[in-house]
Amino acid sequence: MLAPDLGSVPGPASDALALVPGLTGGLLAIGATALVYFAEDLFARLPVHWMWWPALGGLIIGIGGLIEPRALGVGYDVIDQLLTGHATQALIVGILVVKTAIWSLSLGSGTSGGVLAPVFMIGASLGAAESGFLPHCTPGFWATLGLAAVVGGVMRSPLTGTSVSAYALSVLLLKRSVLTEKIARRRLHLTREYTTDPLESFFAHEVMTPEPRADFATPARVFVHPDETLREVANKLAENYVTSAPVVDRDDPTSHLGVITLAQLLHARRRDLHEEHHRERLLP
Incomplete structure (x- = not known):
């Protein structure tokens, strides 16, 4: 055989x-x-x-x-x-x-x-x-x-x-x-480590302070768009050594929608901590 x-x-x-x-x-x-x-x-x-x-x-x-x-x-x-x-x-x-x-x-x-x-x-x-x-x-x-x-x-x-x-x-x-x-x-953007980044869970327009005005007191070195994630905002602030930035319309940069500060970037982390320490319980 x-x-x-x-x-x-x-x-x-x-x-x-x-x-x-x-x-x-x-x-x-x-x-x-x-x-x-x-x-x-x-x-x-x-x-x-x-x-x-x-x-x-x-x-x-x-x-x-x-x-x-x-x-x-x-x-x-x-x-x-x-x-x-x-x-x-x-x-x-x-x-x-x-x-x-x-x-x-x-x-x-x-x-x-x-x-x-x-x-x-x-x-x-x-x-x-x-x-x-x-x-x-x-x-x-x-x-x-x-x-x-x-x-x-x-x-x-x-x-x-x-x-x-x-x-x-x-x-x-x-x-x-x-x-x-x-x-x-589902608006939960992932890092390469496959863990959810709190800063990727929110967009600029969700945490900014609405302050529509034509001019700012001092010329801005960086602008933020409302549809950018807080991670992108944090990167822009860090790269330009500033703690706040005006939020402008992506299609019309002269249209100022508000302002976002370094303190507001902590909103995502506060939400993350809240979810870690508080669990919603459904009672009959």
């Missing part, structure tokens, strides 16, 4: 060509992330109550299931076939197109769903699709690289050389990952 041909061992050429699934995986990650929040914005404009959005997302999943039934569910069996080189071309294309569409659109609708397993399926299908024109290596080699690339791009988790290239492309073209964009849309 002969042992099956496991293909050639990946060499320097394969290492260089790992950029192919890396960069395409990064582009797919960007596209899928953009589609999630395009769908969220689209659902927000629908003339129906938000409680119907997940139902519409479920309808999208159902339509996708009619087109490619194996795109439904957790998909561990599909991931196994993709990573072991046993997936058919129809399955690869079906998962790549249908799973990407229904995952992005349904997640944007607010339908409960995961991120990790669907991204595994999408990434592995991308690598498996590209294996047809890349050098033959061990079964599932390119599918594994595609999986790493899409996970690295979507979740900003560069673990391999392939995912580093996808991560780099994602960082250059996207402000945030699919995981942190939703938090940022």
Whole structure:
């Protein structure tokens, strides 16, 4: 009995060509992330109550299931076939197109769903699709690289050389990952340490003292816009060695809306301390 041909061992050429699934995986990650929040914005404009959005997302999943039934569910069996080189071309294309569409659109609708397993399926299908024109290596080699690339791009988790290239492309073209964009849309902007910065939770117009007037007593060295976060305001004050700044309209710098001082930047920290030491209790 002969042992099956496991293909050639990946060499320097394969290492260089790992950029192919890396960069395409990064582009797919960007596209899928953009589609999630395009769908969220689209659902927000629908003339129906938000409680119907997940139902519409479920309808999208159902339509996708009619087109490619194996795109439904957790998909561990599909991931196994993709990573072991046993997936058919129809399955690869079906998962790549249908799973990407229904995952992005349904997640944007607010339908409960995961991120990790669907991204595994999408990434592995991308690598498996590209294996047809890349050098033959061990079964599932390119599918594994595609999986790493899409996970690295979507979740900003560069673990391999392939995912580093996808991560780099994602960082250059996207402000945030699919995981942190939703938090940022709730006006809780995150630092790189993934902790909420109190100064990023408030905007200048929320804490400023309204003082519309044509001229200030002394010429201002720095101006603040009402839609800037307190973190941006603090940076401006620090860079210019001042403790206060006028707030002006972004479109009309001559329109003075108020003034913001160093003391008002403490508002965010006071709110943060209040939430740490006081817990609202609901009594029957």
